[in-house]
Amino acid sequence: MSRRIRRIHHPAFKAKVALTALKGDCTTAELAKKFDVHPNQIAQWKALQPEQASGAFDDKRCKTPPSVDVKTLDAKIGPLTLENYFSVGALSKARLLSAKQ
Numbered sequence: 001m002s003r004r005i006r007r008i009h010h011p012a013f014k015a016k017v018a019l020t021a022l023k024g025d026c027t028t029a030e031l032a033k034k035f036d037v038h039p040n041q042i043a044q045w046k047a048l049q050p051e052q053a054s055g056a057f058d059d060k061r062c063k064t065p066p067s068v069d070v071k072t073l074d075a076k077i078g079p080l081t082l083e084n085y086f087s088v089g090a091l092s093k094a095r096l097l098s099a100k101q
Helices: 011-023 028-035 039-057 070-093
Strands: none
Touching: 011 028, 011 039, 028 039
């Protein structure tokens, strides 16, 4: 008997199997045959489901913002300010931009 190659299941598949198991319509053995996974694996996913379900309702805005490289942003400010200054001057000389702006 040959060993089966280790498979990697996507989180969506795991959630689908766990939710089906939590419904209780089928036995774990029936689900294992249907989804072609080991019954112990279904039991593990089923046990993890309530713990990880709260993550679906987390407010994404509450997480820490990504770190920003301030030096890179400061290096961009100078050239953009200079470009803006010369653009405003050129547009006002061409009378395409009013002096009030």
